[in-house]
Amino acid sequence: MCAAGARATGSAERPPTVRQFTDGQICLTMSKIVSMRGLLTSSIGATCATALALPLTLTATPATAATATAAAASEAAASPGSTRSLPLTPLTPERVLGTAPVQGLYRPDGEHFSLVGVVWDDPDTALRGRVQVRTRSATTGKWSGWQDVEVHNADHGADPGTAERGAPRVRGATAPLWVGDAEGVDVRVRADGAAAGARGSRAAGPRRPRVPLPSGLRLQLVDPGGQAPPEGALPKGMPVDDPHTDLDTDAARAASNANTDVTDYGALEIPALGKRATEEELIRLKGPVKGKPHIGARPRIVTRRGWGADEEVREGGFIYTKKIKAVFVHHTASGNKYTCAEAPSVIRSIYRYHVDSMGWRDIGYNFLVDKCGTIYEGRAGGVAKAVLGAHTLGFNNSSMGVAVIGTYGTAKPPKAALTAIAKLSAWKLGLYGVNPRGKTYLTSAGGNLYAKGKKVRLNVISGHRDGFATECPGDRLYAKLGTARSSAARYQGR
Structure with missing residues (x-):
């Protein structure tokens, strides 16, 4: 739902598809996407499990990757900025435990962004668990290590009872994480209590009650647009090419x-x-x-x-x-x-x-x-x-x-x-x-x-x-x- 004054910021037209990989991981190719105030929706719904993820790994040849990186950089320099919102999908037990190889969906056009976060439907529902993300550099093509995203973010926001707080578009969210110029992302969300007693191991102890994840979990990829001043220069005015x-x-x-x-x-x-x-x-x-x-x-x-x-x-x-x-x-x-x-x-x-x-x-x-x-x-x-x-x-x-x-x-x-x-x-x-x-x-x-x-x-x-x-x-x-x-x-x- 969009409030009055909201505007569409972009759309793409292709039917969504689902692929099943050998390890049972479900990945979603987002194609038919409509953006309202930067939030994109798909005809495929997202469900919540113990852990969720949306991997976007790139396996292009060096020449193809370089071309995609150059195109992304050129687009960023001329872009006013954008927000991509992608639903997270359930992972199999093997992926949850981290025993299966990291797999993902090849996207030849990349996903240019510099900041990530995870949102969900109800701002009054806490995400009790752990959010981790790793990203692929648009400059070097290398993957970062896993980084934790701060999940306790409900302490920010408009006061209860105000129009801003009560707006239907308000969502729960993690803190945002700045990752720099990136084009590939792998994110996993794990509920509290999900790891204890894994595979019924007695050594691990009894499984703690599983805390459900909030509904409507979506990954946010934010491209700030514009172009920063030269390295080391203090910002003296507006960013170049914005x-x-x-x-x-x-x-x-x-x-x-x-x-x-x-x-x-x-x-x-x-x-x-x-x-x-x-x-x-x-x-x-x-x-x-x-x-x-x-x-x-x-x-x-x-x-x-x-x-x-x-x-x-x-x-x-x-x-x-x-x-x-x-x-x-x-x-x-x-x-x-x-x-x-x-x-x-x-x-x-x-x-x-x-x-x-x-x-x-x-x-x-x-x-x-x-x-x-x-x-x-x-x-x-x-x-x-x-x-x-x-x-x-x-x-x-x-x-x-x-x-x-x-x-x-x-x-x-x-x-x-x-x-x-x-x-x-x-x-x-x-x-x-x-x-x-x-x-x-x-x-x-x-x-x-x-x-x-x-x-x-x-x-x-x-x-x-x-x-x-x-x-x-x-x-x-x-x-x-x-x-x-x-x-x-x-x-x-x-």
Whole structure:
């Protein structure tokens, strides 16, 4: 089902076929596919078993593979981006146990993508199990090792009871995983309890009760489109060859116009300001300030046009909250294998995953920060305004979400990213007269930590896990939030 304003993003015409391999594995050739908001449906339904997978291996000759790779790269450079949604199919016991050879379906035209994830029908159903993926590089033709995809992602999203949360297109989903330029994929989803007691082995112990997998499991392959700047270059403007950064639609013009209170119409970035100029801007935006203004100097922010957002992907219009009282810090859980030059592509991919795959109205975060400390505008509506996001389920009202691109459970967060969080918080909280080192009260809209209607006392700069029982933003990043609070307060002159 598509909501009003949804658009078709592509289609292909060939009848679907099913092949049975010698090991009993069922693979699906997706052919007759219709895409609505980037989600493709097939006449062949998907069923759930202990484990599911959709392998797409390539066995072309070197010349054929090179030709396909060159074609995919050329298409990516000119493409505005796309999302492919493919149903997962049941695996045989042999494949589940990993004793059979890896087999798949040869696709001569490849599947160009850079980010993967798995979605399912009901956003209120948890995927209790393990999702692993390996991908085939479009550059080298080599397969990666198996990587785990974070399955605990329900803690992100719009608040319960809101129109965005209740939209029929909203789905459950894993976190997205950035895999780089790829054209082949092999994914397996295994339910909790499925491996114990395998083949009735006494040594393995009794089989635990099998936890059913959610219905409607589908693999998402996201192509960010465009072309990243040269390796090692910090993103200074819009990505090369991205045709969707032009202000040629009402949605693009509206998104750019929302920032004209702080920059020129059509700007690729909002330039940094000095402390004095920022204080003058505060008075212009909010009126006279009693006493000394406490606000950090405005940092440089790459706009949505700057990172190449296709504004036709999201829902039209903007939704605002009355004020900003708190900042929730996140990590995207998309992995750390990206360069700073690739950050705009990562953001375009997450944007499509949030909207096309998960069914949100726009990217969930208000801002994103890459490992080099570059700050990017997230959800549309204006960086200086109180835009309602979908980042901390239960506490999106009167807050903003800042996500560091990467996974920081065990990895050390870069110092540049921590500095960016502090500077961004010092500026944005300063617009609303809030002390980054202070405490505030937010009213829960419902979640797994606090019941709906409960007033909760939180740090002004909090981690996602302070509002919802989750691992986000990762132990290593969460441990640095005290430093971010102190630094932000210092930037405000407190």
